[in-house]
Amino acid sequence: MPTTATSAPPSTSRLAVDANWWRQAAVYQIYPRSFSDSNGDGLGDIKGITAKVPYLQQLGIDAVWLSPFYPSALADGGYDVDDYRNVDPKLGTLADFDEMSAALHAAGIKLIADIVPNHSSDRHEWFREALASPRGSAARERYIFRDGLGPNGDTPPSDWDSVFGGPAWERITEPDGTVGQWYMHIFAKEQPDLNWSNREVRDDFLKTLRFWSDRGVDGFRVDVAHALTKDLTEPLMSKAVLSAANTGTDGFPDGSHPFWDRDEVHEIYAEWRAVFNEYTPPRTAVAEAWVHSTRRARYASPEGLGQAFNFDLLQADFNGQEFRDIITHNLAEAAATGASSTWVFSNHDVVRHATRYGLPRLAKDEAHPKGQDGKDWLLAGGAAADLDMELGERRARAATLLMLAVPGSAYLYQGEELGLHEVADIPAAERQDPTFFRNPGVDIGRDGCRVPLPWEDAGSSYGFGDGTAHLPQPEWFSSFAVQAQDGVAGSTLELYRAALKLRRELQAAEELEWVETGNPDLLHFRRPGGWESVTNFGDTAVAIPAGEVLLSSGPLLDGTLPADTTVWLG
Numbered sequence: 117m118p119t120t121a122t123s124a125p126p127s128t129s130r131l132a133v134d135a136n137w138w139r140q141a142a143v144y145q146i147y148p149r150s151f152s153d154s155n156g157d158g159l160g161d162i163k164g165i166t167a168k169v170p171y172l173q174q175l176g177i178d179a180v181w182l183s184p185f186y187p188s189a190l191a192d193g194g195y196d197v198d199d200y201r202n203v204d205p206k207l208g209t210l211a212d213f214d215e216m217s218a219a220l221h222a223a224g225i226k227l228i229a230d231i232v233p234n235h236s237s238d239r240h241e242w243f244r245e246a247l248a249s250p251r252g253s254a255a256r257e258r259y260i261f262r263d264g265l266g267p268n269g270d271t272p273p274s275d276w277d278s279v280f281g282g283p284a285w286e287r288i289t290e291p292d293g294t295v296g297q298w299y300m301h302i303f304a305k306e307q308p309d310l311n312w313s314n315r316e317v318r319d320d321f322l323k324t325l326r327f328w329s330d331r332g333v334d335g336f337r338v339d340v341a342h343a344l345t346k347d348l349t350e351p352l353m354s355k356a357v358l359s360a361a362n363t364g365t366d367g368f369p370d371g372s373h374p375f376w377d378r379d380e381v382h383e384i385y386a387e388w389r390a391v392f393n394e395y396t397p398p399r400t401a402v403a404e405a406w407v408h409s410t411r412r413a414r415y416a417s418p419e420g421l422g423q424a425f426n427f428d429l430l431q432a433d434f435n436g437q438e439f440r441d442i443i444t445h446n447l448a449e450a451a452a453t454g455a456s457s458t459w460v461f462s463n464h465d466v467v468r469h470a471t472r473y474g475l476p477r478l479a480k481d482e483a484h485p486k487g488q489d490g491k492d493w494l495l496a497g498g499a500a501a502d503l504d505m506e507l508g509e510r511r512a513r514a515a516t517l518l519m520l521a522v523p524g525s526a527y528l529y530q531g532e533e534l535g536l537h538e539v540a541d542i543p544a545a546e547r548q549d550p551t552f553f554r555n556p557g558v559d560i561g562r563d564g565c566r567v568p569l570p571w572e573d574a575g576s577s578y579g580f581g582d583g584t585a586h587l588p589q590p591e592w593f594s595s596f597a598v599q600a601q602d603g604v605a606g607s608t609l610e611l612y613r614a615a616l617k618l619r620r621e622l623q624a625a626e627e628l629e630w631v632e633t634g635n636p637d638l639l640h641f642r643r644p645g646g647w648e649s650v651t652n653f654g655d656t657a658v659a660i661p662a663g664e665v666l667l668s669s670g671p672l673l674d675g676t677l678p679a680d681t682t683v684w685l686g
Contacts, residue, residue, distance in 0.1 A: 134397075138400040139456035140523060141179050141525050142179075142620075144177040144179070144180050145183065145463060145529045146530050147566055148161065148182060148185050149193075149568075150580075151168070152580065153568070153581025154581070156581050156583040158577075162203065162216050163216075164581070165180075176613055176617045176619075176620065184232060185204060185229075186204055187203070188237060192280075193464070195303075196235075196236075196306050198239045201323075210331075214332075226334040229328050229333045229335075230336070230339060231328075231338055232340075233338065234303075235302070235308055236307070237307060242258050242259070256297075259299055272287075272298055276352075278303060278554075279303050284302055285299065285301070286299055286301060334400060335399055336401045337402050337404065338421060341404055341415060342377040342381065345375075346375040377405070385415070388420075392422075400423070402421065402424065403416070403423070406427065416450070416456075417453055417454070418455070423455060423458055424458070425460060426459065428446060436636055436653035456523075456525055458527060459519045460527040470509050470532070470538075471508055473508045491560055493540075494540055510669075510680045513535070513611060515682075516612075521684060529565070533608065533612040533613075534609055536569075543588070548566075549562045549566075568586065570593035571597060615684075618666060622647045624645050631661075635654070637654030638652055638654065650685065659677070660676060662685075664685060665683060665684075668683040
């Protein structure tokens with residue numbers, strides 16, 4: 117077998133010479149404020165990441181995706197950006213960033229930066245200038261300002277809702293002290309939407325892409341990539357009209373929504389692609405685009421961003437037929453467009469998949485048409501008695517091992533390699549996510565998956581730092597800590613390390629051949645070179661097909677594959 121990239125010198129590693137490294141990469145998402153705290157202030161930081169590069173190298177990942185690290189008031193976990201070309205002083209400096217980038221690259225690990233183009237923060241110098249400038253000024257044209265409706269302009273320009281709850285418009289006070297215009301914010305009011313029909317906005321983001329690419333960033337994760345362009349032709353559509361026009365749970369399949377997934381957005385990404393191609397190898401990008409499945413391919417086209425997140429498995433039940441249908445559909449879609457598919461189970465916005473798979477199944481409803489997402493359980497109080505942690509972890513391990521065998525990029529979220537569950541019992545006074553405060557009793561927020569990692573099995577913050585972590589860590593973190601799993605045969609950490617090492621050695625052409633089993637609960641496929649993956653989604657053990665056992669997600673019993681278990685065969 118070929119040597120792994122981590123054992124080769126950086127200058128000759130697979131990642132350093134292959135411009136298509138991203139097509140089947142294992143990408144590890146770091147939420148910087150919750151990864152590792154180097155100075156004891158309770159927040160993870162850039163130096164903390166640098167110190168953990170040996171851990172990341174041993175894990176066997178190909179790239180790190182770094183969630184926002186820019187200056188921010190943290191109105192939305194860093195996705196409210198004050199300055200797109202700097203590092204938050206609470207997290208470090210540009211020099212610290214350069215040191216981290218160099219350390220990752222020396223370890224053969226690529227670096228993907230999160231970029232947030234739909235909105236800035238309300239502390240961005242452009243927005244402060246807009247507030248200090250009059251109606252119709254060039255400063256206001258960088259954002260979306262409108263006069264209100266009614267005799268005194270007291271009614272918002274439309275009845276649209278913010279994703280985080282409440283109206284999508286906020287009224288300002290004019291420089292002369294009078295009540296004034298309204299600005300649009302799809303998310304929090306501290307996140308005013310930028311006006312992407314403005315040439316200055318477009319040019320400034322091209323400058324930002326070059327700024328980070330010149331500093332060694334290898335690619336970009338594009339936040340809400342489907343929201344940038346907007347049709348604000350007056351009169352603006354009402355919620356009732358939008359609701360009537362929505363033809364499916366995945367959104368508008370024809371690009372007619374006034375601010376989601378409009379065709380014009382791809383003109384922007386064509387310009388971005390031209391910038392990416394200025395570099396050798398070209399910079400990569402992946403779109404976070406929650407769009408109708410028929411429209412995802414445009415974001416992933418070679419003329420655009422190149423990849424788009426596929427959240428289908430994340431939304432699926434733990435069900436063999438559903439997994440097979442999703443994998444088949446997305447691989448066919450990728451092959452038709454020349455893109456590479458992506459696979460993900462957990463990230464900073466969703467309940468961790470070890471918890472989702474351990475919850476009793478709830479009746480599917482209109483809010484969760486593709487399966488339980490765990491939010492109902494959290495809103496009900498997250499009672500431990502309702503969660504089968506062992507079942508959830510067993511299924512999560514099986515699902516992840518299957519995912520790592522499928523062609524395409526695998527996106528992993530920090531802590532899933534430890535088998536971490538969602539932290540349910542965070543007191544209201546200690547929560548931070550704006551969705552919790554803007555939708556009381558409706559949205560529990562995303563803090564439970566953002567709790568700082570446990571590195572040690574004891575201490576005030578389980579090795580996260582010398583002080584108290586910025587979100588409370590539960591006592592059960594002790595048995596999930598890196599220290600408790602490192603070198604322990606059968607631990608989830610050692611499973612991930614073994615799987616990622618084998619994956620790198622076995623990964624070949626982006627092809628998959630289904631092996632018919634006659635059992636919808638038994639998912640079996642073959643990869644080029646004879647590598648096979650078999651997953652038992654059923655309730656009873658089944659015979660293991662012929663072949664050498666390379667790795668399994670759990671113990672095998674007398675030549676049989678137990679329920680909720682995946683095995684790789686060679």
